[in-house]
Structures are given as structure tokens and as C-alpha cells.
Amino acid sequence: MTTTELQRVCRSLPAATEQIQWQKTCVFKIGGKMFACSGLEKDSRYSFKVDDHRFLELTDVPGIIPAPYLARAKWVQIDPAVCTLGTSDIEELVRHSHALVLAKLPKKTQRLIREK
Secondary structure: OOOOHHHHHHHOOEEEEEEEEOOOEEEEEEOEEEEEEEEEEOOOOOEEOOOOHHHHHHHHOOEEEEEOHHHHHOEEEEEEOOOOHHHEEEHHHHHHHHHHHHHHHHHHHHHHHHHH
């Protein structure tokens, strides 16, 4: 999956917002909490949150490493030039990242997001 495809998927998710942070990173959030990010360049690496129990499994896949600064929170970083996972698998992981972060939001915020 390219960075452009990742951004398309993230933009399509319910209540997802997009902003540029740290001058060179496109950050996707739900309820003010980050669920995915990528560089601004066309083929840059991107990162997102994964389930705790899948973290080690995924970081054994070529092209996937623990995300710098975010690995302790079980984030992975994908190099699209090297990663061997298919586009549909990565899209499913990104959608799940969105759901994981949504589930950690306060119940009132979750309710407001789901009502939109």
C-alpha cells in the first residue's frame, strides 16, 4: 500500500481528521487522538497502532518495524517499498487502528462520534 492509498483509507474513516504536525508529518486522528501518520512525500513510510498480541507477529514481516517513539504503545512503521503484506491486509490493519483508538476514547466522546 502506498502512502497515497493509506491517506485515502484514513480520510474515508468515520470522524477521522487530518492535520500536518511536526512540519513534515500527516497525522490522522479520531476524537483528538492519533491513529495513523505518514510522511508528506509520495512514497514515505507510515505508522499506525496495532493490537498488543499482533505487534511481535507484524514486526517479523519484512518492511515492518516497531515505530520510532511509538513502539511502546504498540505502533508499527511500514516501508511500502519493502513490505510484503498486501494492500487489503494493511487497509484492514488501518481500519482496526481507527477502531482501537476509538475504543479508548471516553464513552461520551465515542457516543458523539457514533451518532454522526
